[in-house]
Amino acid sequence: MTIRLYDTSARQIRDFVPLTAGCVSIYLCGATVQAAPHIGHIRSGLNFDIMRRWFAYRGYDVTFIRNVTDIDDKIIKKSAERNRPWWSIGYENERAFNDAYDALGCLPPTYEPRATGHVTEMVEMMRGLIERGHAYEADGNVYFDVRSFEGYLELSNQDLDDLRQPSGDNETGKRDKRDFAMWKTAKPGEPSWETPWGRGRPGWHLECSAMAHKYLGSAFDIHGGGIDLIFPHHENEIAQAKAFGDTFARYWVHNAWVTMAGEKMSKSLDNSVLVADMVERWRPIVLRYYLGTPHYRSMIDYSEEALREAESAFGRIEGFVQRVTEMAGGEVAPAAEVPPAFAEAMDDDFGVPQALAIIHTAVRQGNSALAADDKEAAVARLAEVRAMLGVLGLDPLDPHWTGGSGGGEDLHGVVDTLVRLVLDQRESARERKDWPAADAIRDRLSQSGLVIEDSPSGPRWTLGPR
Numbered sequence: 001m002t003i004r005l006y007d008t009s010a011r012q013i014r015d016f017v018p019l020t021a022g023c024v025s026i027y028l029c030g031a032t033v034q035a036a037p038h039i040g041h042i043r044s045g046l047n048f049d050i051m052r053r054w055f056a057y058r059g060y061d062v063t064f065i066r067n068v069t070d071i072d073d074k075i076i077k078k079s080a081e082r083n084r085p086w087w088s089i090g091y092e093n094e095r096a097f098n099d100a101y102d103a104l105g106c107l108p109p110t111y112e113p114r115a116t117g118h119v120t121e122m123v124e125m126m127r128g129l130i131e132r133g134h135a136y137e138a139d140g141n142v143y144f145d146v147r148s149f150e151g152y153l154e155l156s157n158q159d160l161d162d163l164r165q166p167s168g169d170n171e172t173g174k175r176d177k178r179d180f181a182m183w184k185t186a187k188p189g190e191p192s193w194e195t196p197w198g199r200g201r202p203g204w205h206l207e208c209s210a211m212a213h214k215y216l217g218s219a220f221d222i223h224g225g226g227i228d229l230i231f232p233h234h235e236n237e238i239a240q241a242k243a244f245g246d247t248f249a250r251y252w253v254h255n256a257w258v259t260m261a262g263e264k265m266s267k268s269l270d271n272s273v274l275v276a277d278m279v280e281r282w283r284p285i286v287l288r289y290y291l292g293t294p295h296y297r298s299m300i301d302y303s304e305e306a307l308r309e310a311e312s313a314f315g316r317i318e319g320f321v322q323r324v325t326e327m328a329g330g331e332v333a334p335a336a337e338v339p340p341a342f343a344e345a346m347d348d349d350f351g352v353p354q355a356l357a358i359i360h361t362a363v364r365q366g367n368s369a370l371a372a373d374d375k376e377a378a379v380a381r382l383a384e385v386r387a388m389l390g391v392l393g394l395d396p397l398d399p400h401w402t403g404g405s406g407g408g409e410d411l412h413g414v415v416d417t418l419v420r421l422v423l424d425q426r427e428s429a430r431e432r433k434d435w436p437a438a439d440a441i442r443d444r445l446s447q448s449g450l451v452i453e454d455s456p457s458g459p460r461w462t463l464g465p466r
Contacts, residue, residue: 003058003347005222006297008230008252009155013349019221019250023061026052027212027249029225029233030066030112033093034074037100038272039291039302040258040265044226046288047255047296047350049106050392051224054346057338057391065215066109068094071116072204076190086191087116100275103284104291105393105400111215115207119193122202122210125244126182126195134243138173140185140198146178149239155252156231180236182206205236212237213246223249227256228264255296262301273302282307285401289314289394293356297349313360315462317385318396319453320363322460323370324382331397332379334386342388352392359388419450423459 003016018024028048031041045066055062070090079086094114101108126142129135134148146152146160153160163178171181181203186192192199212220225234234252241248257264265272278287290310294300325331337343339362345354366381389395396402422441429437442452445461453460 001058001343001347003055004349005251005253006349008254011157014251016221016251018060019219022059023063024055024222025063025216025220026065026222026224027208027216027220028064028066028109028223029208029229030068031094031097032069032072032074033090033097034072034078036093036096037275038258038265039275039278039287040272041097042100042104042275043258043291043300044224044255045101045106046104046292048224048253049101050292050352051253051296051350052107053391053393054350058347062110063216064107064109065111065113065212067208067211068097068112068114069204069207070094070114071191071201080189096276100279103275103279104288105284105398107393113211113215115202115211118207118211118214119195119202121214122183122206123195125206125210125213125240126197128244129182129240132243132245134239135182136175137197138175140200141171141173141181142183142197143171143174143179144182144236144239144243145175146180146239147176149243151242152239153231153235155235155238158231180205180232182240205233206240208233209237209240209244209246209248212248213241213244218245219247220249222251222253224253224255227254230254253296256299258291258300258302260302265302282311285394285396286311286314292392292394293352295349295351295353314394317359317363317389317394318462320366321382321385321389321396322462324366324378325397326460327370327375328379328382332382332386334390334395335383336387338387338391339384342391346391355388355392359385362388419445419461423452423461427459 004013005016006012007014016024026048028044030045031037048064048066052062052064068090071086075086075090078084078089082089126135129144130137130142133145135142135144137143153163160178171184182205183195183197183200184203185197186199186201190201192201212223223234223237238248259265260273275287282290286307290307291300293310300306338346339358342355342358345351345358348354362381362385366378366385369375369377369381386395386397390398393400422445426438426441429435429441445452451462453462
């Protein structure tokens with residue numbers, strides 16, 4: 001068993017060999033919390049959640065770090081526009097991100113450090129870089145000297161002589177306009193922290209180099225993020241960390257965007273689809289299916305039609321799970337192992353589309369077994385399907401989706417009891433041939449967002465799109 005993944009730095013698929021046998025360490029660039037998350041933001045966390053789950057299934061002890069950028073130019077700008085403290089904007093949106101991650105079934109990170117909690121580590125790194133001749137102070141700013149680091153731009157495969165990086169309005173004293181700010185001198189009214197070079201605040205890139213060093217050490221396995229972070233963010237992280245003396249990440253893994261009409265989803269382009277709005281209209285498990293089942297390196301062009309197709313495709317899986325569960329008279333436990341073809345697909349650069357095809361094949365086989373009244377074969381297929389869905393975080397019987405997680409209350413069970421009381425009334429109306437009353441009950445349930453399906457074993461209900 002060898003997991004293979006596409007390494008951006010090598011520009012090819014490589015065998016994954018962990019730094020420490022049986023362990024995998026992952027650092028994912030998380031949210032910059034200037035605004036509530038759209039589905040493009042959450043796709044990254046979801047893709048890496050699936051990767052993390054597969055590493056765990058393969059027996060690895062996973063350490064997963066996902067940071068929060070809670071101070072940057074955009075947050076400060078929002079603070080001024082709204083006349084609100086910068087920290088309140090950051091905290092409000094950080095909670096919105098965590099709500100979105102949780103709604104879509106993402107496991108919590110091992111640690112989720114905030115940039116503002118690690119200024120001490122940033123100062124230590126800047127001091128070391130200045131001592132080594134890779135950074136310098138000018139007018140209270142601290143810049144990284146890009147010409148001092150020989151490997152600069154190797155990740156993004158650019159030529160330094162072709163690179164143009166204009167100075168910001170507060171970035172004075174640069175030796176080369178392509179040098180980037182690690183620390184920005186304080187402006188009146190802006191948040192700031194004391195350093196040996198005066199009061200100021202972090203630059204965007206420094207925080208991740210410092211936090212990865214603190215939580216994962218001088219070397220770790222995988223650094224992840226969206227493809228838009230390759231340059232300048234990840235390129236600058238590498239320069240800082242390696243010039244400081246760290247080996248840093250051994251593999252670089254990047255997920256593609258969610259686009260709309262071919263354009264990257266972005267608040268600045270006014271083409272964002274917020275997660276909070278989407279989960280009001282679509283079941284979160286369907287949204288996870290939609291965002292999580294394309295290959296992580298493939299673009300997703302958002303459309304309502306594509307979401308309806310995802311809903312229909314997942315509905316076929318969910319319907320099979322429900323039918324066999326009812327036939328078996330209770331929940332069928334997931335198989336101890338996923339089918340070999342599924343494992344082969346996941347081992348090959350987390351090939352979720354190919355793995356999903358294995359699930360749909362097993363569902364078709366299980367439905368054929370049901371039609372042939374072959375209970376044993378149907379139950380066997382369901383056990384396999386649940387094992388595969390579990391790896392993808394899509395098992396509809398998982399407590400997260402049924403409402404059984406947190407607080408001990410199974411809300412799905414409560415709703416099921418109430419709905420079945422109404423369905424019993426509908427059945428009574430049908431038995432006495434009061435069709436108008438039966439139809440009226442069905443219509444009211446449909447208006448409530450429930451889909452009612454009559455089956456040989458009685459009526460079933462599922463949540464429809466909202």
